[in-house]
Amino acid sequence: MIEQIREKARELLESGELDVVIGYAEGSDPTRTTPIFCRKPEDTDKLVLDGRCVNTLPAYLNKRHEYPKKGWKKTGIIGKGCDIRAITQLIAENQLKRDEVYIFGAECEGVVAHPEKWDGSLHEGNCASKCSACDVKIPLDTDFYPGEKPEVDRSGPYMVSAPALATLVKMDDEDRFAFWRDDFDRCFKCYACREVCPHCSCNICITDRTMPSWVDQAAHTKGVFGWHLTRAMHLVGRCTGCGECTRACPVNIQVDLFNQKMKEVIQESFDYKSGYSMEVKPPLITYNTDDQETYIR
Amino acid sequence: MRTATLQKNDLDRVIDLLSQADYRVIAPQNQPRLDGPDSIDVAVFKEIQSGDSHNIGEGLSTTGIKPFLFPKDEPLFAYENRGKKVVLTEVSLDFPKTVILGVRPCDVASVSSLDAVFSDKNAGFNDELFTKRLEKTTFVSYSCTEPDVSCFCTSVGLAPDSDKGSDLHMTELPDGTLHVEVKTKAGEKIAAVIDALLSGDGDAVARQQAGVAAAEKITRLRDSAPILPWLQDLGNFGDEMWQRLGEKCLGCGACTFECPTCHCFDIVDENSGNKGYRVKFWDSCQFDHFTLHASGHNTRNSQFERYRNRFNCKFKIYEDVFGEKGCVGCGRCIRGCPVNLDITEYMAEVAHKAAIPNAMSADPDFE
Numbered sequence: 001m002i003e004q005i006r007e008k009a010r011e012l013l014e015s016g017e018l019d020v021v022i023g024y025a026e027g028s029d030p031t032r033t034t035p036i037f038c039r040k041p042e043d044t045d046k047l048v049l050d051g052r053c054v055n056t057l058p059a060y061l062n063k064r065h066e067y068p069k070k071g072w073k074k075t076g077i078i079g080k081g082c083d084i085r086a087i088t089q090l091i092a093e094n095q096l097k098r099d100e101v102y103i104f105g106a107e108c109e110g111v112v113a114h115p116e117k118w119d120g121s122l123h124e125g126n127c128a129s130k131c132s133a134c135d136v137k138i139p140l141d142t143d144f145y146p147g148e149k150p151e152v153d154r155s156g157p158y159m160v161s162a163p164a165l166a167t168l169v170k171m172d173d174e175d176r177f178a179f180w181r182d183d184f185d186r187c188f189k190c191y192a193c194r195e196v197c198p199h200c201s202c203n204i205c206i207t208d209r210t211m212p213s214w215v216d217q218a219a220h221t222k223g224v225f226g227w228h229l230t231r232a233m234h235l236v237g238r239c240t241g242c243g244e245c246t247r248a249c250p251v252n253i254q255v256d257l258f259n260q261k262m263k264e265v266i267q268e269s270f271d272y273k274s275g276y277s278m279e280v281k282p283p284l285i286t287y288n289t290d291d292q293e294t295y296i297r
Numbered sequence: 298m299r300t301a302t303l304q305k306n307d308l309d310r311v312i313d314l315l316s317q318a319d320y321r322v323i324a325p326q327n328q329p330r331l332d333g334p335d336s337i338d339v340a341v342f343k344e345i346q347s348g349d350s351h352n353i354g355e356g357l358s359t360t361g362i363k364p365f366l367f368p369k370d371e372p373l374f375a376y377e378n379r380g381k382k383v384v385l386t387e388v389s390l391d392f393p394k395t396v397i398l399g400v401r402p403c404d405v406a407s408v409s410s411l412d413a414v415f416s417d418k419n420a421g422f423n424d425e426l427f428t429k430r431l432e433k434t435t436f437v438s439y440s441c442t443e444p445d446v447s448c449f450c451t452s453v454g455l456a457p458d459s460d461k462g463s464d465l466h467m468t469e470l471p472d473g474t475l476h477v478e479v480k481t482k483a484g485e486k487i488a489a490v491i492d493a494l495l496s497g498d499g500d501a502v503a504r505q506q507a508g509v510a511a512a513e514k515i516t517r518l519r520d521s522a523p524i525l526p527w528l529q530d531l532g533n534f535g536d537e538m539w540q541r542l543g544e545k546c547l548g549c550g551a552c553t554f555e556c557p558t559c560h561c562f563d564i565v566d567e568n569s570g571n572k573g574y575r576v577k578f579w580d581s582c583q584f585d586h587f588t589l590h591a592s593g594h595n596t597r598n599s600q601f602e603r604y605r606n607r608f609n610c611k612f613k614i615y616e617d618v619f620g621e622k623g624c625v626g627c628g629r630c631i632r633g634c635p636v637n638l639d640i641t642e643y644m645a646e647v648a649h650k651a652a653i654p655n656a657m658s659a660d661p662d663f664e
Contacts, residue, residue, distance in 0.1 A: 115637075
């Protein structure tokens with residue numbers, strides 16, 4: 001599979017159709033892979049694609065990062081199904097044009113929840129929970145797919161995949177608040193959750209604004225709650241559920257649980273799943289005269 | 298100074314005795330995990346009470362001991378506007394007598410890097426919030442026996458059994474006992490408190506062998522000797538490697554906040570009505586607004602320049618200003634990096650480049 005992608009990527013770099021192909025290469029230890037920017041045809045020999053490829057590479061396509069400064073006319077990107085969902089959403093939100101990217105897709109067997117759990121293979125004990133409810137193992141929209149791409153029914157509703165969410169929603173408010181307060185105590189606001197997110201698109205994040213300061217910058221209880229709840233709300237109806245925010249958190253705070261819960265709410269309220277259409281706009285960034293008003297009392 | 302043997306399962310008693318002697322005891326503790334495969338093991342240093350479980354001796358904690366000397370946020374003073382007057386209230390500098398138990402050698406060595414910045418030894422300004430905490434803190438360190446794949450302390454002049462900065466050092470021996478070495482007066486006080494649990498003179502030979510055996514398990518080996526002269530050659534500031542290795546950096550601050558020696562902070566007034574606090578809190582050179590001037594000009598406008606700064610800070614600026622490295626090789630910046638940006642790859646690349654005289658530094662194909 002990766003051989004065919006390498007071959008195609010090499011061909012498109014040689015012909016000059018693509019300026020760069022963003023993919024995964026071997027990391028600095030055997031449990032890891034790392035993002036690679038292939039500019040020369042021979043760089044494509046380094047490409048790998050397996051259960052260790054956890055990064056959501058479309059984060060590099062987000063205008064917050066340096067993608068627009070590079071001057072690439074057409075960017076090749078290797079995507080798992082969930083990554084391609086993120087690209088779809090970036091296009092739906094006018095953050096990216098479809099013809100700026102060339103998408104290499106392949107069937108995904110799932111990825112490890114965290115590199116430190118990689119023991120040589122992918123199995124039930126180390127596979128990320130997002131993969132258990134995945135309907136894009138055969139990716140949605142690709143320019144290159146090795147072999148024949150089968151038709152897949154993706155009409156089902158969004159399903160929460162994290163088992164931890166079931167535990168949390170059963171708690172009463174006080175216990176749940178105590179849980180987050182204790183977990184957030186470890187947060188030092190490194191913003192890894194923000195930087196790895198393909199959908200955190202603001203040029204200047206609200207937490208970085210100081211005139212006025214909307215969210216306390218310090219990592220005390222108020223500053224940490226302020227950040228995580230703001231982040232969760234800003235991604236409602238936009239998060240495509242790659243789970244990178246949780247995976248990237250250096251102190252194991254499962255911040256994607258907020259996003260998963262909100263995805264469930266958006267499914268119920270608006271019958272909307274983000275990342276499946278480049279045309280349908282996310283419900284909270286559009287206005288329709290027949291929008292529900294039941295929340296106004 | 299004194300050496301002795303301590304039984305490993307007496308560590309709980311050590312915590313009891315130190316607590317009874319009015320020490321605030323800090324020890325590494327596993328954090329609760331949620332259901333499901335997405336949760337990973339995290340251990341952090343926290344205050345411990347008698348009977349709480351700890352994980353002393355079980356790997357390197359996810360975060361270090363930095364917050365107990367340099368908290369992630371702390372008020373400098375409180376202010377209140379009363380009519381035309383502003384009333385300031387100082388914060389208390391009366392910190393509790395503290396012992397940090399089970400600190401790994403890399404972490405305890407890092408205290409000297411923080412001290413270099415915050416005390417008046419070099420900087421000419423004494424940050425009492427740091428130095429007064431340090432005066433009250435005793436470090437009981439614990440040799441590593443199982444360094445992991447990201448550890449590289451032996452490449453920066455330390456070792457899994459280093460006792461640099463330690464007051465009382467423990468090394469776990471293959472028979473499960475702990476070899477105890479008292480290093481300072483503060484360590485003597487700890488030894489006196491736990492005297493009933495100490496026996497004999499310990500086994501210095503076995504302790505030495507344990508250190509050697511642990512060092513042999515470290516696989517990330519880099520030659521750090523060529524790094525300083527290479528960085529001091531300012532022609533290398535524009536080398537192609539900075540952009541090539543650093544362009545995948547996404548600009549979070551995970552490496553700097555997990556780092557035991559990173560010490561940058563910002564100060565802000567947190568206002569509420571007519572009163573508030575002036576607060577000092579951790580900042581990171583990896584953030585895009587860290588060097589953003591009021592004019593809008595940013596002296597480090599690209600992410601790779603920010604990581605170049607981080608590497609230079611550890612291996613050049615610290616050496617130039619303080620005469621020591623600003624890196625202790627704990628490997629947290631490697632484990633915690635979301636994109637596997639690896640400081641030891643920079644170290645290897647520099648050693649490689651330094652070995653080639655008059656190497657072509659700019660790569661014409663690289664945009």
